[in-house]
Amino acid sequence: MSRIELTLNGKAVSADVEDRTLLVNFLRDAQQLTGTHVGCDTTQCGACTVLVDGRALKSCTLLAVQVNGAKITTIEGMANGEALHPVQQAFSECHGLQCGYCTPGMVMAVTDLLRRNPKPTEEQILHGLEGNICRCTGYVNIVKSVKRASELMAAG
Amino acid sequence: MYEFEYVRPKSVAEAAGFLAANGEARLMSGGMTLLPTMKQRLAQASHLVHVGPLGELKSITREGDMLVIGSAATHDQVQGSEVVGAAIPALARLARGIGDPQVRYMGTIGGSIANNDPAADYPAGVLGLGATVVTHLRQIAADDYFQGLFTTALGEGEIVTAVRFPVPRRAGYVKFAHPATGYAMSGVFVADTGSGVRVAVTGAGNGVFRWAEAEAALAKSMSPKALDGLALDASHFSEDIHATREYRAQLCRVMAARAVNELLG
Numbered sequence: 001m002s003r004i005e006l007t008l009n010g011k012a013v014s015a016d017v018e019d020r021t022l023l024v025n026f027l028r029d030a031q032q033l034t035g036t037h038v039g040c041d042t043t044q045c046g047a048c049t050v051l052v053d054g055r056a057l058k059s060c061t062l063l064a065v066q067v068n069g070a071k072i073t074t075i076e077g078m079a080n081g082e083a084l085h086p087v088q089q090a091f092s093e094c095h096g097l098q099c100g101y102c103t104p105g106m107v108m109a110v111t112d113l114l115r116r117n118p119k120p121t122e123e124q125i126l127h128g129l130e131g132n133i134c135r136c137t138g139y140v141n142i143v144k145s146v147k148r149a150s151e152l153m154a155a156g
Numbered sequence: 157m158y159e160f161e162y163v164r165p166k167s168v169a170e171a172a173g174f175l176a177a178n179g180e181a182r183l184m185s186g187g188m189t190l191l192p193t194m195k196q197r198l199a200q201a202s203h204l205v206h207v208g209p210l211g212e213l214k215s216i217t218r219e220g221d222m223l224v225i226g227s228a229a230t231h232d233q234v235q236g237s238e239v240v241g242a243a244i245p246a247l248a249r250l251a252r253g254i255g256d257p258q259v260r261y262m263g264t265i266g267g268s269i270a271n272n273d274p275a276a277d278y279p280a281g282v283l284g285l286g287a288t289v290v291t292h293l294r295q296i297a298a299d300d301y302f303q304g305l306f307t308t309a310l311g312e313g314e315i316v317t318a319v320r321f322p323v324p325r326r327a328g329y330v331k332f333a334h335p336a337t338g339y340a341m342s343g344v345f346v347a348d349t350g351s352g353v354r355v356a357v358t359g360a361g362n363g364v365f366r367w368a369e370a371e372a373a374l375a376k377s378m379s380p381k382a383l384d385g386l387a388l389d390a391s392h393f394s395e396d397i398h399a400t401r402e403y404r405a406q407l408c409r410v411m412a413a414r415a416v417n418e419l420l421g
Contacts, residue, residue: 002162019162019204022195043192044337049258058258061191065162066206109258130338131256 004068008033009077017064024048024059027074035075035104039133046132049105050074056112058131075104078111086152087111087145096145098136106132110146119150157191158200168212168315171205172292175313181205183315185228185267188259208264213317218243221350223321227266231255234265246327246345246418250281253331255338266316269301272308272363274394275339279364281329282319284345284356290318304363324349328418330411331359334398341399342407346370346415348378355412360393360404370412378420380413 005014008031017026027033027050039047041060048060051073078085084092087110097103106129113120113128120128125146126139134142163181165171175181180202184190187208193199207213213228216237223243225234234240234251241248254260254268254277268278269289282289282298289296292315301309310316324347331343340359344367347354355370373382390405399407 018159020157020159041195043188043259046256046258055261056258057261061188062262063162063187063191063204066187112257128257131258 002065002068004065006067006069007071009073019063019065021064022060023050023062023064023067023072026064027059027072033074033076037101037104039101039105044131044133045102045105046109047102047105049108049132051108051112054112054115056109056131073108075107078107085111087114087149090145090149090152091142094141094145094148096137096141097134102132102134102136106134106142110149113146114150114153118153120146157194158197160194160201161203163203163205164209165205165207166210168207168210168292168317171207171210172313172315174203174205175315178203179312183207183270185264185270186230186262187267188255188263189267189271189273207315208262208267213266216240218323221323223247223323225265225319225321227316227318228264229266231260231263231265232257235260243323244285244321244327246329246347247281247285247321249418250277250329250345253277253333253338265319269319270308270310270316272302272306273339274305274361274363275334275341275343275359277329277331277340277343277358280331280340280343280345280356280358282321283364283366284329284347284354285321285324285327286347286349286354287322288320289316290320291316295320299366302364307363322349326419326421328415328420330414330418332407332411342404342411344408344412344415346374346412346419348374348419353378357408357412360390360408362392362394367408367412374416378416380416383409383413383416 037047039045043061050059109132182201184204184206185208213226215226231251231254287298289301327347329345331340342360343358345356353371353374355367358364388405390401393401393404395401
């Protein structure tokens, strides 16, 4: 067992975890933050993507002890009260989802993509989302959502 | 995963001492291969000794005609490094094509070459450029380092600390990525070095290898045409539902030609 202390969606959290506990299991089972999904559990689909110190990482392939001291943001930490985060807003406006299972991971990955590149080209969006798989949309509306989010964020 | 204890050493020396004292401990760099393997219970360890965060292993520097990349430099660091981009742009592009953005934040060059997956990208760059693998004990030439399927010259508890790349005149790397995994079904690195042409192939066989016929042909004429119909022994190539040996051999010729085009600019 190890003691970890981290900032989770803005709140200080400390907990004892088994060293083998994956971050996604810590978030879902110990913290009841079930918005972060487990899709493939093999580091491919990206449904479990969360932000660790601002960087999008796959929480199914990260130990909870590894993020000791880090700032973690999950999908639950994106909206400000009733006001959606611009990336969430864009996915809603552009219907960038169908079943919604991949969406939390998509939103987190897009947030990091736009942090690094506020005005991505279509090619950059596709390359930037290679780690996130959607089986419903065919990605067309997801790409639209990223472009829309880019506009919303530029408008402040 | 089976139970293990997580250990965060403060230095390479401490990690090496820990590994020497604990025979069942394993080194973790980025964890992008080791953790999935452990999750499937295909690997286990008494301890995971996590060297990925060590600052001393993360530097990327130019030393004269050598580019030195620390073993814990992530693919994201390498793809975005101005030093790499200026010295060996083909290596930066190689790093940009590994996995996906989330994986590139964590996966490292040292982890990749210590694992030596037969379809990984870095082994092609390291062998193709005739690099030297530096460990906490010694230096190993790439030609001696890679020894086939998941096998390297590393001894028990030996820690890769850096890779030293001689800066080539020009180089190119192109892979045919598996559509689902992104791993190379065939990837060819071509380097025009100060001391000849080197061609390294990954993804096709049991491990990265040099393609002597292509090296000879390109030394005579650095052009894609020089590769037309060139001999390539495919008898040791992998064969699976994705591709036959012959198909992989043909992919190698096509990827090599594209790598030459990239090298020519």
